[in-house]
Amino acid sequence: MEISRSTGAVVIETRILANMARAYVVSGQPEAGLRAARGAVEAARATGSAVALAQALYQLGVTLGATGAPGEAVDRLREALTLYRSQQLRLWEGYSLARLAAALLAADRAAEAAEAATESLAIGAEPDAAYCQALANAALGEALLRLDHPAAGLDRLQEAHAVFTRLGVPEAGRVRELTQRAQGL
Template identity: 35%
Template structure:
């Protein structure tokens, strides 16, 4: 029955509505299989609208698994299909996703370009939730670019939208972005406050993946505040909860855990963490490889 255009459109919209399943990590394998099947069916039916939406859901699956090149390719195709089909959904979300991918790959100028396009598209479509999401992502890009005042401001703008709409779970994402910006700005008590709020919201909304990522950010903030014991504790919780980004994210957490362990006078455990992270980053060709190699070299020189 998936061959019928109406059924296809209903199926892809259900898949889109259920995207939190992929995000919660509960059924991501089944979700990915469904997205692939729909992609092929849409292509066979020459339905650009369904294919564009299906590729947008596939982008997300790859993104959560840390497969950034695959995610970017799906998003690029989704953008092209959306232009042809005049479909606002992928026209907005695909550049937003490409902005997130660029952020993770430390291509900040590209990320800024994509996210400004996303914000414009969301505003044109009157999609306030999407706009707030893109503002929070742009905040993260500005952190990468060292523009910390505007990073804090953008996250606060996103939070204001979520607040106005009464969206608790999304509010957690906003506080998460603000916490990262405040950490980088050295405003650590405020950062820990925002991240603590985000953590309990994610926990209450049963979002273990986001909980894991927030523990990682709390580890970073505690490390910056010279509290290595708490940093190590949060990093270990992040690893236990398996954050978004699969092996890539696990390796970024191990990098921070190693830094905390070194400060706690446990250089052997620190080195073990960094060697594990080095293997992952080398396999993925990640931008983080040079940092972890520098940490290993500094430890050898010590």
């Protein structure tokens, strides 16, 4: 990190820390992930770049959600969403809304989660946004199940599962398990 600071490439440092946060969480080191994500936000604030800060806040929100802090995750993801909107980065708005929906679900706020996921689907309806759409469909499906709309929820979960499976991402397993539980299998 000292190299990037000495050359003034703090934006690169921000991205590295954000990616490290994700890697730490996936490898079972959530505390290290949180330190890296918080470091990314600190570095991004130093740059004055709204986009770098939005990316760092987004990653911190995802990391907080993955480590069991949904309330703070909601706050950070809303901050990222506001910045992405101010920069007119529509795809990242969609991602932020999808992740916000997941954090709201973790905070037992299913109705709000359904709204965020639905908005994400409207924004993320671009050909290169399949992962974003799958995240939103997964959150919307789970929200609909909690709101006692099982048929619509299962439809969304199956749609998300198909995309996650096609993309070969680990979320496919979680959505498959949720679908099977909802079907009583």
